Amino acid sequence: AIMDLFGSLFELYPFADEKYGHAQFGWGGGMEHTTMSFMGNFSRGLIAHELAHQWFGDKITCGSWKDIWLNESFATYLTELVTENFDGDVAFKNWRNEIVDSNSWRCVTNSPNGSVFVTDTTSVGRIFDGRLSYRKGAMVLHMLRxxxxxxxxxxxxxxxxxxxxxxxxxxxxxxLIQHFEAQSGEDLTEFFNDWFIGEGHPSFDLTYSQETTENLRIRINQTQSNASVSFFETPLPILITEVGGTTQLIRLEVTENNQLFILNYVNDVVSIEIDPDYHIISKNNSVTLGTISTILDADIKLLPNPVKDVLEIQVTNAIDLKDVIIYNSLGQKVRQVSSKIEQISLKDLSVGVYVIEIYTTQGKIIKKIIKK
Ligand SMILES: [Zn+2]
Known part of the structure; x- marks a missing residue:
């Protein structure tokens, strides 16, 4: 049955011609034990792991010790695909919970360091490090999924x-990356830089406010456990619970620090939970009901600064421009643009420092620019 599952998820057993009998013996042995409790499951996991290596390890072998995860992370993840398909979503989620954020020795965030990519191929212990080459790599595959x-x-x-x-x-x-990119059409350079080559994991601090019911503001701050990654870009699921208990699972695309999300939300929100189903490697996350009534300086960028000709006003996705007013150093208004125009020609202004007031759907912010 495990062989059937792998066959349907991926492809037929690669050695069907010459080794079928041997593999079926292993499969039969595994099935004998499934009616027994703990040991039976343990055996099933072991059998699934070794069977998975027929595809990931034997049909295609990792090209160097640096790429050992192509064997071991796949075998580890395929074992959990057996859990998912035979035992159900809850059992599969429990595995992710254990290895993402738990007190278990299997938890991959027990240490703030370490990459799936093997940097020291002279160390057998590192090559076959269960936390990194097996479990973190398996979770990286799950995040990719x-x-x-x-x-x-x-x-x-x-x-x-x-x-x-x-x-x-x-x-x-x-x-492997090339096949994922070709199939999805996505550039996965950053994903693999952060989660495969980079070390450690993120912690998310989410602050939310809801001044009016139709305006739920969420700001997400991220810290990294290891300096090798400056920011983990990731889709991040959050679970919103409303008054009355209705829940809604939303997926946010987290691309920069202190990112602001504004959701048109009809009902009163009572709580928010980060990644309740453990799809993303992260630890020590926090959620705070706070105040997000004004935009932050980082939400608006003025480029270039100093500026010679055209000033571009870049705003984060959740914010719309309303008015832009520019004052000279004497406090005189020299320009007013009342529209959503994000490029303003300053060619005719004389050289000097100017104050620029930017009014947005999320409030006002004041910045300085230098005219060359
Ligand atoms: Zn193995």
Whole structure:
């Protein structure tokens, strides 16, 4: 049954001709134990892991020790695909909970350091580090699945397993990335830089306010456990609970620090939970009901500054420009633009420092610019 599952998720058992009997013996042994409780499940996991290596390890072998995750993270994740398909979503979620954020020795965020990518290939202990090469890598695969969706995720792996340049030979991580990018059409450079090459994990601090019911503001701040990653860009699921208990799961695309999200929300919100189903590697997250009544300086950028000709006003997605007023150093109004125009020609202004007042749908902010 495990072999059938892998066959339907990915492709037929790659050694169907010569080794089918041997593998089926292993499969039969595993099934004998499924009716027993703990040991039975343990055996099933072991059998699933070793069977997964027939595809990830034997049909395609990692090209170097640096790429060991192509064998071990896949075998680890495929074992949990067995959990998902045989035991259900709750059991699968419990596994993610344990390895993302728990007191278990298996938890990958127990240490603030360490990359899936093997930097020291002289250390056997590091190459086969269970936390990094197995479990964190498996969770990185899951995050990729969450980011790309099931269709592209599984199809990209099928394409990888069918790549004539790789099968019954060797693959590097770049080969796998290339298949994920080709299938999804997404540039995954940043994803792999952060989660595969980079070390550690993010912590999210979410602040929300709701001055009016139709205006739920959420600001997300992120810190990183290791300096190798400046910011983990990621889709982030949040669960919003309304008065009366109705819940809504929303997915935010977190791309920069202190990012502001403004949601048109009809009902009163009583609580927000970050990533309740453990799809993203993160730890020590916090949620605060606070005040977000004014925009932050970081929400609006003036480029270039100093400026010679055209000033561009860049605003974050959640904010719309209303009015822009420019004053000279004497406090005289020299320009007023009452529209959503984000480019203003300053060619005719004399050289000097100017104060610029920017009115937006989220309040006013004052900045200085230098005219060259
Ligand atoms: Zn293994």
């Amino acid at each position: 969450y980011k790309l969706g099931d269709v592209d995720f599984f199809q990209a792996i099928k394409n990888y397993l069918a790549d004539p340049n790789l099968v019954y030979g060797y693959a590097k991580t770049e080969d």
